[in-house]
Amino acid sequence: MEFSGVDHIAIIGHNAERMLEFYVEHLGFTVQADHVRPDKEDRLILVEKNGLVLELFVKPQAPKRPVLPHPEHTGLRHLAFKVDDVQATLAYFDEVGIPHQGLRYDDFTQKKMAFFFDPDGLPLELHE
Incomplete structure (x- = not known):
């Protein structure tokens, strides 16, 4: 088995407009696809910049993370x-x-x- 690179990184947020303003308008990513998924009660927006693909999951009901910023929590x-x-x-x-x-x-x-x-x-x- 050999990994050839990172395919994408997934990020969950609460508000599509704020996420798009941040990642597209301010960080310069380009929207590649935008899918509303009623069965999952979310919206999946794929954005890309210089080969880096982010999956932006818009989930208004997603629970909030523990108090941030605290970089020492387990995980990413x-x-x-x-x-x-x-x-x-x-x-x-x-x-x-x-x-x-x-x-x-x-x-x-x-x-x-x-x-x-x-x-x-x-x-x-x-x-x-």
């Missing part, structure tokens, strides 16, 4: 996006109201990084 800690300029991206986030933590430096590589959050509080990271 965060999703990190590579950017050319963390500081410029944080400045943009300030302009459009995306919550984030301040600029940090990776303990091992000393590259610039910062944590930010999607509309449902999912921890995400910027990394140069």
